[in-house]
Amino acid sequence: MKACGIIVEYNPFHNGHAYHVMQSKQKSNADCIAAVMSGPFLQRGEPAIIDKWHRTKAALSAGVDLVIELPYIFAVQHSDFFSKGAVLSLAALQVDSICFGSENGNIEPFIKAYEDLNAHQHAYESSLKEELSRGRSYPDAARMANETIGISLNEFDYSAPNNILGYSYVKQIRAFAPHIEPLTIKRKESNYHDTDLSGRMASATSIRKALKKQNKLTSHISEALPETTIDELHAYYNQSNLWHDWEDYFNFLHYTIMTTPAKDLQAIHGMDEGLEHRFKQMIKSSTSFQEFMQRVKTKRYTWTRLQRLCTHILVGLTKEEATAYLAKETVPYIRVLGMTETGRQYLNVHKKRFNVPLITQPQKLSNGLLETEERAAAAYFSPLHAEVRVNHLKKEYGPPVLIK
Known part of the structure; x- marks a missing residue:
């Protein structure tokens, strides 16, 4: 069985994500779509609007076959470490390709940019270090370093967030998993940071903003979401009386x-x-x-x-904890959050080839990163009522979501 990997947060899963899943399957000709998904906290340092289990169920009900968790230590990082953890996780899962959405929609400029970077690696790292020492943010420092060594990024906008991540994905694929084929599809309609909700293809940012303002799922918001996401948003709110936000x-x-x-x-x-x-x-x-x-x-x-x-x-x-894991060139385990029958079949076919443990229930493996995941879950559920919080934390040690 062939698998195409996708790197996601699903905060929440919307129609644009469904389009990405469909296009990834078509472009890769894969039998299985395997998503590596951030857990309770996301790349930009935000809490996910609903927990990872409800987000997993929404994804599996809308075309994803297998969801594994991106460990917290990689999930809440700048683009290079985030993409490194995601690519290493999908490589451990033995995927054949990785398909990401981009503002550009053409893989060749990403590959050329990587090749240019690889040819001037020392100069790039030296320039990056200098720009960071001047107090620039990491994205600005990386952009300046690229310009300093003359990387040609004219064919796409390097300031666009999905292009930044896509560039990082290609770098990490070539560095750690060169057997994986990088693919990209053009994002449809809304941009990553769009805050205005309009039509069926809206950004996750605009959806969260509208949910926070309305504190309910209006028909206007629901138009941008698959039915399964609407169900999971309702289900989580009914359990927890909350859609998570930093103010909580x-x-x-x-x-x-x-x-x-x-x-x-x-x-x-x-x-x-x-x-x-x-x-x-x-x-x-x-x-x-x-x-x-x-x-x-x-x-x-x-x-x-x-x-x-x-x-x-x-x-x-x-x-000390972060340094110990971020420098490694493999993930310590693959944790399964959920699967369809196709995802289950893929694991059965390939799991003997995995070079790291496959976890379906965390207590079955002793690992320092899992203790960090416990702390992340405890922090994430801390705003909830005590009884609800305890019930949610029990799920941390439960089995994956299964969709038939």
Whole structure:
């Protein structure tokens, strides 16, 4: 059986995602679509609107055959580490191709950009380090480094978020899994950061914004979603009385920053020396997450970078923990979140070839990263009522979602 891998967050799964799944299957001629999906917290340092189990079920009901989890330590990172973890996970799953959406829709410029980068790797890394030392954000520093070594990115917009990720995917595929074929399809209609909800093809950002404003699924919002996603959004809200947003975590963040000694905050992954004092100073007079972020944000520290750091504070991810895993060239396991009958058949055919353990229930494997996943789940469900929270945490040790 052939498998095509896709790298997703599904926050939430919408009509554009359904289009991506369909096009990926057609373009790759694969028997199985395997998605590696972020868990409770996402690449930009945001909590997922609903938990990973409901997002998995929505995906499996809409064309995905197999969903595995991208470990937290890779999921909440800048594009290079995020893409590295995702590509390594899909490589461990033995996929034949990886298909991503892009504003460009043409794979050749991504491959050429990688080849140019590979030919000037030392100069690129030197320039990147210099730009970061000047206080630039990682995306800006990477863009400047590319320009410095003369990489030709004229054929597509490198500032477009999906192109940035696509470029990272191709880099990691060529570096760690050159046997995997990179594919891309052109995004349809809405852009990644579009905040205005319009029609059937809307961005996840605009959908979340509308849900937060309306606090209910209106017909206008539902138009952009498959029926299965509507069902899962309703199901999660009925259980939890919440669609997750950073403001739901502000009290926990406030308490953690105020009661953690500065030296311990300094040990958190992503905390530059001295930034812990700024966090402690600004949190005192902030009454919301939005206000705190506005106070802390500077030209050097972007909103996204600070969101990731806030997430790492809640989860307690240290620099020592992150360094131990981010430098490795393999993932420690494949954790299955859900599968259809096709996904189950794929695992049965290929699992003997896997070079890392396949997990369907976490307690069956002792691994340091799984302890980090426990902490991430505990942080994610912390705003919920105690009884509901306990029930959700029990699922962390349960079996995958099965869709027949």
